[in-house]
Amino acid sequence: MTVVPPANAERLAERFGTPLYVFDGAAAARAAKGFQAAWGPNDTIAYSLKCNPLVGLVARLAGAGCATEVASGFEYRIARRAGVPGSRIIFNGPLKRPDELVRALREGATIILDGADQVRAAAAVAAEAAPQARIGLRVTPPWRERTDRFGVPSRMVAPAARMLARAGLTLTGLHMHLGAYQLGPLPPSGPPIHAVNVEYPVSVELFARMARVLRELADDVGGIEWLDLGGGWPAPWDLADHVSAVEAALGPDRPPLILEPGRALIRDAGWLLVRVVARRGRHAAIVDAGVTQVPCVLWKRSPVHPAAPRSGPERPTDLFGPLCLQHDAIAREVPLPPLAEGDLLWIGQTGAYAISQASPFIHPRAGAVLLEGEQAVMLRFPETDEEALGPQAEPLLTGPESRPMPV
Numbered sequence: 001m002t003v004v005p006p007a008n009a010e011r012l013a014e015r016f017g018t019p020l021y022v023f024d025g026a027a028a029a030r031a032a033k034g035f036q037a038a039w040g041p042n043d044t045i046a047y048s049l050k051c052n053p054l055v056g057l058v059a060r061l062a063g064a065g066c067a068t069e070v071a072s073g074f075e076y077r078i079a080r081r082a083g084v085p086g087s088r089i090i091f092n093g094p095l096k097r098p099d100e101l102v103r104a105l106r107e108g109a110t111i112i113l114d115g116a117d118q119v120r121a122a123a124a125v126a127a128e129a130a131p132q133a134r135i136g137l138r139v140t141p142p143w144r145e146r147t148d149r150f151g152v153p154s155r156m157v158a159p160a161a162r163m164l165a166r167a168g169l170t171l172t173g174l175h176m177h178l179g180a181y182q183l184g185p186l187p188p189s190g191p192p193i194h195a196v197n198v199e200y201p202v203s204v205e206l207f208a209r210m211a212r213v214l215r216e217l218a219d220d221v222g223g224i225e226w227l228d229l230g231g232g233w234p235a236p237w238d239l240a241d242h243v244s245a246v247e248a249a250l251g252p253d254r255p256p257l258i259l260e261p262g263r264a265l266i267r268d269a270g271w272l273l274v275r276v277v278a279r280r281g282r283h284a285a286i287v288d289a290g291v292t293q294v295p296c297v298l299w300k301r302s303p304v305h306p307a308a309p310r311s312g313p314e315r316p317t318d319l320f321g322p323l324c325l326q327h328d329a330i331a332r333e334v335p336l337p338p339l340a341e342g343d344l345l346w347i348g349q350t351g352a353y354a355i356s357q358a359s360p361f362i363h364p365r366a367g368a369v370l371l372e373g374e375q376a377v378m379l380r381f382p383e384t385d386e387e388a389l390g391p392q393a394e395p396l397l398t399g400p401e402s403r404p405m406p407v
């Protein structure tokens with residue numbers, strides 16, 4: 001599917017400045033609904049918040065029918081702030097602090113325990129669980145048991161279920177996530193932008209293999225009412241083969257599923273609007289956002305579109321950011337017409353793993369807006385110097401307060 005950049009780049013730049021993250025609310029909602037339609041009405045689509053935690057966007061996806069998958073207490077609190085009730089949150093992650101676990105249990109969340117330590121921790125606070133709280137267990141893909149630090153090996157599922165049962169909790173779900181980052185071999189040639197080569201989406205075959213493992217395990221252990229197949233899915237318009245392979249692998253009377261798509265819902269609905277601040281020869285330019293605003297360009301190529309038509313032949317062009325880093329190139333050798341200072345460019349496919357991983361390195365982080373048709377809604381203001389610095393202790397050079405504190 002061809003994805004066209006938003007209109008009105010000049011007006012957006014004038015009103016909100018650049019660089020600017022721009023999200024298309026209708027496109028994200030369309031993706032969420034398409035993803036739901038590709039599965040079934042009893043399956044839960046839980047938007048993976050880590051790939052873009054902007055509160056307004058999380059709320060927009062919740063409004064389009066998504067539950068929310070979170071991987072920490074911090075993300076849990078973001079989801080709650082976006083208005084997602086505990087009963088619509090899937091709580092993942094290898095670190096759940098005791099107070100965070102208790103809150104999620106009390107609020108009726110679905111909690112995916114990530115290891116024997118978390119099974120013990122949940123058993124210890126079992127009395128706190130609201131009736132609608134659900135307990136699942138993350139299982140390591142059997143072919144990765146020696147190398148994967150997430151989840152428990154299959155043989156641990158039955159003992160974990162028994163330990164939970166003794167504490168009064170029922171294990172009702174199994175979870176597996178194949179990873180958003182499947183590392184492939186580095187390309188043999190091409191512009192040197194990629195630190196790694198990320199294979200996305202996860203292949204049909206691997207998802208089918210995972211589904212078979214989970215179904216067999218669920219049948220062996222008994223009492224399993226739902227399966228969570230994690231993230232790594234393609235966009236809804238490319239999903240049909242994945243769905244039919246997984247359905248076939250699960251067989252008849254499959255349990256309801258939880259799916260945790262991140263990129264599939266939001267990658268193509270997000271854009272970074274940047275301005276050319278200087279030219280460097282005929283085939284290179286410096287723009288006002290670097291790789292720290294869009295870290296995803298370090299492992300994938302993003303399409304680049306001039307915001308207004310430009311005349312002249314297209315030539316492979318490098319777009320460098322303003323950071324003092326040799327590898328600060330947000331696009332390499334992209335075919336572009338001759339650029340002039342002040343030109344606006346759209347960097348595409350930057351909805352996922354850009355703003356969530358951005359850092360105020362050398363420049364503070366950009367603001368973000370949500371487009372709803374002709375309307376733009378501010379989602380996050382550009383970071384001020386104070387916000388980028390955070391609440392730092394002032395160095396006290398005189399007086400008794402300047403004495404170092406004993407530790």
Ligand SMILES: Cc1ncc(COP(=O)(O)O)c(C=O)c1O
Pocket residue numbers: 048050051069092177179180181230231232233260261262263264352
């Ligand atoms: C447990 C879990 N679920 C879902 C996702 C989302 O993955 P993706 O954005 O590739 O769909 C991730 C990403 O790392 C994850 O760790």
